[in-house]
Amino acid sequence: MNPQQGREIELHVVMANSINISCIVFFTCFLIVCYSLKAASHSHDGREEKTGEAISFYHSVKISTLLSQEDSCKPPKLGEKRGPALKVEHRYGPCSKHKLKNAETPTHFEILQRDDDRVKWIRSRFGRTAKSENKRTAAVEVGEGKTTTTLPAQSGGSIGSANYIVTVGLGTPENNLSLVFDTAGLIGLGRNKLSIVSQIASKYGRYFSYCLPSTTSSYGYLKFGKGSLDSTVMYTSLLRNPEAPSFYFLTLQAIGVGGKKLSISPSVLHGGGTMIDSGTVITRLPPAAYSALRSAFRKGMSKYPRAPALSILDTCYDFTRYNTIYVPKISLYYGDGAVMDLGIPGILFMQSISQACLAFAGNSAASDIGIIGNVQQQTFNIIYDVDGGKLGFGSGGCS
Numbered sequence: 001m002n003p004q005q006g007r008e009i010e011l012h013v014v015m016a017n018s019i020n021i022s023c024i025v026f027f028t029c030f031l032i033v034c035y036s037l038k039a040a041s042h043s044h045d046g047r048e049e050k051t052g053e054a055i056s057f058y059h060s061v062k063i064s065t066l067l068s069q070e071d072s073c074k075p076p077k078l079g080e081k082r083g084p085a086l087k088v089e090h091r092y093g094p095c096s097k098h099k100l101k102n103a104e105t106p107t108h109f110e111i112l113q114r115d116d117d118r119v120k121w122i123r124s125r126f127g128r129t130a131k132s133e134n135k136r137t138a139a140v141e142v143g144e145g146k147t148t149t150t151l152p153a154q155s156g157g158s159i160g161s162a163n164y165i166v167t168v169g170l171g172t173p174e175n176n177l178s179l180v181f182d183t184a185g186l187i188g189l190g191r192n193k194l195s196i197v198s199q200i201a202s203k204y205g206r207y208f209s210y211c212l213p214s215t216t217s218s219y220g221y222l223k224f225g226k227g228s229l230d231s232t233v234m235y236t237s238l239l240r241n242p243e244a245p246s247f248y249f250l251t252l253q254a255i256g257v258g259g260k261k262l263s264i265s266p267s268v269l270h271g272g273g274t275m276i277d278s279g280t281v282i283t284r285l286p287p288a289a290y291s292a293l294r295s296a297f298r299k300g301m302s303k304y305p306r307a308p309a310l311s312i313l314d315t316c317y318d319f320t321r322y323n324t325i326y327v328p329k330i331s332l333y334y335g336d337g338a339v340m341d342l343g344i345p346g347i348l349f350m351q352s353i354s355q356a357c358l359a360f361a362g363n364s365a366a367s368d369i370g371i372i373g374n375v376q377q378q379t380f381n382i383i384y385d386v387d388g389g390k391l392g393f394g395s396g397g398c399s
Contacts, residue, residue, distance in 0.1 A: 059326070066350055090164060095219045112281070164220075203225075204225035209383040211381050211382065213378065218398070219398075234338040236392075254269070257297055274372060276371075283373040284362070284369075284370055293360060297315060300327075300328035307356070308355065316357040329342070341395070349375060380395060381398075
């Protein structure tokens with residue numbers, strides 16, 4: 001082989017190596033671009049690379065389902081036959097046939113502001129005697145005919161959003177009245193002697209159950225007396241608080257986010273018990289407990305852009321660029337092993353797609369009473385066995 005041939009062979013080898021390197025670089029770049037496009041696509045429609053065990057701790061939610069508005073009333077999907085019961089309707093929804101004339105639907109901000117007023121009223125009740133509570137009455141303006149009647153109620157019981165109503169037939173001839181549904185207010189479901197629960201105890205016992213609908217276009221129920229057994233119901237002990245003897249309390253032991261219980265001292269949650277109230281909208285937690293919940297939730301939602309706060313709700317998100325989102329599951333653990341695994345209606349308070357907020361708020365002081373609000377109670381069959389000293393939660397009570 002002469003020198004010229006050797007140089008030609010070396011040149012061919014160099015060219016071949018260059019081509020191979022170029023192919024490798026091109027193929028690598030191609031894979032990177034494909035992966036980036038896939039990631040961008042997933043980011044745009046809200047899907048995440050969650051597989052196996054991790055995905056089981058998140059709710060997969062289509063954005064189109066978050067703000068579905070219906071102009072007509074749809075019967076609820078009940079988990080079982082509930083028997084005779086009173087309808088619990090959203091005051092401003094299409095199911096409400098007796099809403100007040102000229103009543104304008106409040107904005108989400110107004111609902112939250114009224115809710116804050118209600119919580120302040122509840123706090124003011126602590127320390128008052130049972131005797132003073134039992135003497136309260138209220139004149140209520142109800143229905144389109146603006147009929148008035150006097151009912152046993154606690155002063156200020158209608159303070160708040162009053163977003164659920166129940167229609168009751170009273171008197172002879174019967175007159176249908178639409179009353180605020182409230183375990184501490186006008187419908188009189190509290191423990192005091194003048195409450196409806198106490199007055200009909202001889203017939204039904206001090207036992208009632210209800211389910212609050214998650215949408216304005218459906219309705220729930222209020223039922224007195226024991227019905228058929230529900231295998232999904234878990235019970236926790238009812239507590240008494242001597243400072244507020246008419247209210248119902250339970251022991252909130254822990255909170256879980258994304259499948260993990262938060263590190264919260266038992267003394268933070270247990271002090272005095274946690275009140276459960278159908279008239280309060282947003283659940284209130286002690287500051288330390290709320291801080292832990294908020295931090296864990298924000299971590300699980302870190303890929304989504306934040307939105308401005310909405311009144312008392314400080315953890316909000318903008319989902320306008322997404323078709324599907326993943327939201328960490330939240331569970332409330334009570335005494336005696338009872339657990340509430342919250343659905344999306346109990347986790348997100350929807351102002352709009354661009355402002356969806358964590359539906360919990362923190363108390364101003366550690367000494368303020370914690371409250372389980374009606375947003376977290378939605379769709380559950382809530383059972384009050386007052387004489388038995390226990391309260392039950394069953395999933396799938398209504399839709």
